[in-house]
Amino acid sequence: MANRAACIKFYSLIVCCIVICWPGLYALADKKAYLDSLNNQLKQAAEDTNKVKLLFTIAKNYPDYDPNKGLATGQQALTLAEHLEYHNGIAAAYLAIGLNECSLPDYTKAKQHFNQALEIAAQTGNKKIAGLANKDLGIAYIGETNYPQALKYFFDALQIEQELHNRQEIFAVLEYIGIVYEGQKDFTKALKYYKMSFDSAQATGDKKANGKNLLNIGQVNQQLGRNKEAFGCYTEALKTFREQHDEGGIAAALADIGAVSLQLHDYATALKNNFEGLAIYERFSDRQNIAGVTDNIGKIYLAAATDTLGSNIPDSLTNKNASLQKAFYFLNKAKAMCKSLSYLDGMYTVSYDLSVAHEAAGNYGEALKNYKEYIALRDSIYSGENNAKISNLEIARELAIKDQQLKIKQLELRQKRNENAYFIIGIGLLLGIIFTLYRNFSTQKKLNATIGNLAAEQEKIIASRTEALQQSNKKLVDLVQFNVHNLREPITRITGLLLLKKEIGDEDFFINCLPMIDEAVTDLDNTLKDLIKTTEETGKA
Amino acid sequence: MKILIIDDEPVANYILIRLLKLINSDYEVVDYTEPEKAAANLMTIAPDLIFLDLNMPKLNGWGFLDFMATQNNQSKVVILTSSVSRVDQERAAGYGNVKECIAKPVTKERLKACIDAHV
Numbered sequence: 001m002a003n004r005a006a007c008i009k010f011y012s013l014i015v016c017c018i019v020i021c022w023p024g025l026y027a028l029a030d031k032k033a034y035l036d037s038l039n040n041q042l043k044q045a046a047e048d049t050n051k052v053k054l055l056f057t058i059a060k061n062y063p064d065y066d067p068n069k070g071l072a073t074g075q076q077a078l079t080l081a082e083h084l085e086y087h088n089g090i091a092a093a094y095l096a097i098g099l100n101e102c103s104l105p106d107y108t109k110a111k112q113h114f115n116q117a118l119e120i121a122a123q124t125g126n127k128k129i130a131g132l133a134n135k136d137l138g139i140a141y142i143g144e145t146n147y148p149q150a151l152k153y154f155f156d157a158l159q160i161e162q163e164l165h166n167r168q169e170i171f172a173v174l175e176y177i178g179i180v181y182e183g184q185k186d187f188t189k190a191l192k193y194y195k196m197s198f199d200s201a202q203a204t205g206d207k208k209a210n211g212k213n214l215l216n217i218g219q220v221n222q223q224l225g226r227n228k229e230a231f232g233c234y235t236e237a238l239k240t241f242r243e244q245h246d247e248g249g250i251a252a253a254l255a256d257i258g259a260v261s262l263q264l265h266d267y268a269t270a271l272k273n274n275f276e277g278l279a280i281y282e283r284f285s286d287r288q289n290i291a292g293v294t295d296n297i298g299k300i301y302l303a304a305a306t307d308t309l310g311s312n313i314p315d316s317l318t319n320k321n322a323s324l325q326k327a328f329y330f331l332n333k334a335k336a337m338c339k340s341l342s343y344l345d346g347m348y349t350v351s352y353d354l355s356v357a358h359e360a361a362g363n364y365g366e367a368l369k370n371y372k373e374y375i376a377l378r379d380s381i382y383s384g385e386n387n388a389k390i391s392n393l394e395i396a397r398e399l400a401i402k403d404q405q406l407k408i409k410q411l412e413l414r415q416k417r418n419e420n421a422y423f424i425i426g427i428g429l430l431l432g433i434i435f436t437l438y439r440n441f442s443t444q445k446k447l448n449a450t451i452g453n454l455a456a457e458q459e460k461i462i463a464s465r466t467e468a469l470q471q472s473n474k475k476l477v478d479l480v481q482f483n484v485h486n487l488r489e490p491i492t493r494i495t496g497l498l499l500l501k502k503e504i505g506d507e508d509f510f511i512n513c514l515p516m517i518d519e520a521v522t523d524l525d526n527t528l529k530d531l532i533k534t535t536e537e538t539g540k541a
Numbered sequence: 542m543k544i545l546i547i548d549d550e551p552v553a554n555y556i557l558i559r560l561l562k563l564i565n566s567d568y569e570v571v572d573y574t575e576p577e578k579a580a581a582n583l584m585t586i587a588p589d590l591i592f593l594d595l596n597m598p599k600l601n602g603w604g605f606l607d608f609m610a611t612q613n614n615q616s617k618v619v620i621l622t623s624s625v626s627r628v629d630q631e632r633a634a635g636y637g638n639v640k641e642c643i644a645k646p647v648t649k650e651r652l653k654a655c656i657d658a659h660v
Contacts, residue, residue, distance in 0.1 A: 488623040496556040496646035516552045
């Protein structure tokens with residue numbers, strides 16, 4: 001039973017480690033030098049818009065380093081921009097102020113300032129500022145764990161940045177969307193967006209961003225219990241950060257390797273990496289992350305002290321009492337730091353870890369006290385979460401409506417495209433019909449011309465044949481007339497002489513006319529013979 | 542009255558002369574079998590009536606009529622031919638001095654009526 005109870009505690013600790021993640025382990029540890037350089041430039045800057053830009057750049061780099069200084073610098077930028085009536089500068093100053101307020105954290109004020117920036121961007125049509133304001137509003141809502149609202153702003157930001165083809169901001173926004181989904185425990189979507197961000201950053205050659213995405217992907221894998229995959233991602237991220245000499249990234253990767261090594265029961269590796277990370281954070285006085293890593297180290301000692309499986313426990317940790325004492329040392333140190341930073345999330349985690357440690361040590365009173373603190377903090381957070389949940393549902397409904405409107409717009413667009421397509425097809429068909437008609441008309445014209453030519457040719461032939469026939473007829477008529485005359489001529493002589501017989505006496509007739517009749521009969525006979533001969537020859541021809 | 546007969550066939554001329562003399566022996570009749578010679582002597586003869594055959598060699602009846610037209614000779618002409626076709630009648634109408642077309646053989650009565658009508 002005792003073993004079983006210890007086992008349950010151990011796994012509870014692991015689950016707690018999964019559920020209660022330390023936010024913001026990644027930090028720009030080498031930012032101090034960069035800020036010093038910018039502050040030096042500021043000393044020589046004239047009171048113009050360039051100075052506003054410089055102040056904005058300084059202010060927006062302070063949030064994870066010294067938000068109060070960042071806030072002051074942002075206010076300075078705002079005053080100068082207002083004096084110069086430099087609207088884009090005013091909007092940028094609001095953004096810088098808001099970012100520092102997020103780090104304090106004062107999300108209410110931050111959102112007010114981001115909205116002011118968004119308003120100016122809308123008035124001036126400055127899409128760049130609008131994109132940044134939407135992204136920063138999303139960040140503020142993440143801080144409030146209002147994930148649906150955060151998503152709304154991130155998607156708006158993504159759309160703007162895509163319109164601007166601003167690849168640097170696109171992969172940043174994609175990463176934030178991944179963070180939101182991870183916060184909502186939607187690990188499939190979280191992985192999808194982290195990978196999209198990774199691909200996008202890879203395309204721009206931003207290796208630091210790739211390192212961050214590898215850490216994010218590793219964390220999702222770790223939450224899904226894929227510890228070996230997570231370890232691979234963190235190791236790859238560490239390699240990338242080392243190549244880039246990015247100490248903030250190195251520290252974050254080390255802390256993550258430490259955390260996953262703990263889950264793999266590899267306490268030596270876990271301790272080694274966490275101590276390395278701690279050294280970097282201490283060098284840059286990153287107190288929030290110092291508190292986080294300190295708590296992690298405490299957790300490792302606690303796990304080693306309560307581990308009943310005996311797996312991979314190095315010689316230095318075999319003394320469970322010593323390990324437990326070390327656990328108390330680091331956990332108390334972490335709690336004190338969280339308290340001084342008013343870091344409630346950190347307090348919540350450390351209180352739970354201390355409760356488990358005291359229970360393991362048999363200090364049930366202290367265990368109960370810490371557990372009560374843990375419950376109080378948890379209820380406070382959950383109460384906030386409940387309120388957020390109600391508003392989240394309302395926002396989710398708005399998002400659904402917006403999604404429907406978007407679909408309607410897309411359908412309208414598709415319908416318009418279809419109408420255009422039909423119009424083009426109609427024009428095409430019309431042109432086709434006109435072309436076919438023209439072609440038919442042209443063919444008909446050619447056929448008519450051919451028929452006309454043939455008819456003309458035919459008429460010519462007919463005219464020619466008619467003429468030939470007419471000539472032939474004329475010849476025939478002439479021939480007939482000639483023959484008739486030649487035939488009738490001797491006949492008229494005979495009949496004339498016979499008629500004369502009635503007028504003259506028989507004697508006169510026989511003496512004078514009869515020889516003439518005889519001659520006429522001979523002429524007639526010859527004429528008939530000639531006619532027969534001519535007819536025969538004509539027939540042969 | 543002076544009558545001119547032009548026909549290449551002597552028998553036709555003989556028959557016509559005999560008939561004319563039977564009608565009136567006082568008629569002065571001149572006949573030619575060669576129309577070109579008749580044309581040459583036309584002015585001298587100055588006939589009151591001419592009996593003209595159409596179908597003749599060398600100069601036919603139409604040629605003789607054309608010659609008369611060129612000479613502006615308006616002597617009255619009766620065409621006397623073996624066969625009178627519609628074409629010949631239409632063509633003859635084109636000559637103002639052609640009074641009639643008669644087909645051979647002609648009787649004495651028909652000949653007398655013709656002379657009475659045109660002279």
